[in-house]
Structure formats: structure tokens, C-alpha cells
Amino acid sequence: MKAILEFDFDKEDSDDRIQFQDAVDGTKWKLAMWELDQWLRAQIKYAPDTMSDDTHKTLQECRDKLHYILSDNNLNLD
Numbered sequence: 001m002k003a004i005l006e007f008d009f010d011k012e013d014s015d016d017r018i019q020f021q022d023a024v025d026g027t028k029w030k031l032a033m034w035e036l037d038q039w040l041r042a043q044i045k046y047a048p049d050t051m052s053d054d055t056h057k058t059l060q061e062c063r064d065k066l067h068y069i070l071s072d073n074n075l076n077l078d
Helices: 016-024 026-045 053-072
Strands: none
Touching: 016 026, 026 053
16 A cells, blocks of 8 residues: 655645645654653653652643643554
8 A cells, every 4th residue: 555645836825835844744743742751751750859749740740631632633652
């Protein structure tokens, strides 16, 4: 099976250039989200004893929200 994406760069009022760049940058976006997830994970897992419970809870909420947004858009970091 093959999938072909086609973009028309000749039309001046076309959003195809932006859509093309979005398609090309898909892997970069996934890697950026993976790095953010790993950073949040490390902040939670290796939190210093001086970290407040509120800060710890907020970091976990952010990570949970990231996972929710990814899941809601049928995306995963695997």
C-alpha cells in the first residue's frame, strides 16, 4: 500500500506550503512531545525532597494533560 501526499506550491493563496511543512515536521513534533513527556516524568520521579506537594501535583497534572491531549487526537509517543 502506498500513500501519496500532494501539495500545490504554484497557487499564491494556497495554504499548501504550510501544510507541507506540517507534514514534513511531523516527526519533529513527535520527538518534541516525547522530550517534554520525559522531562515531566524525570521532574516527578526524581523530585527533590524540597519540592512542594503542590508543585509535584502540578507537574503530574501537566503530564496527565499531555497524555490526554495526545490520546484525544489518536496520537501516541510509542
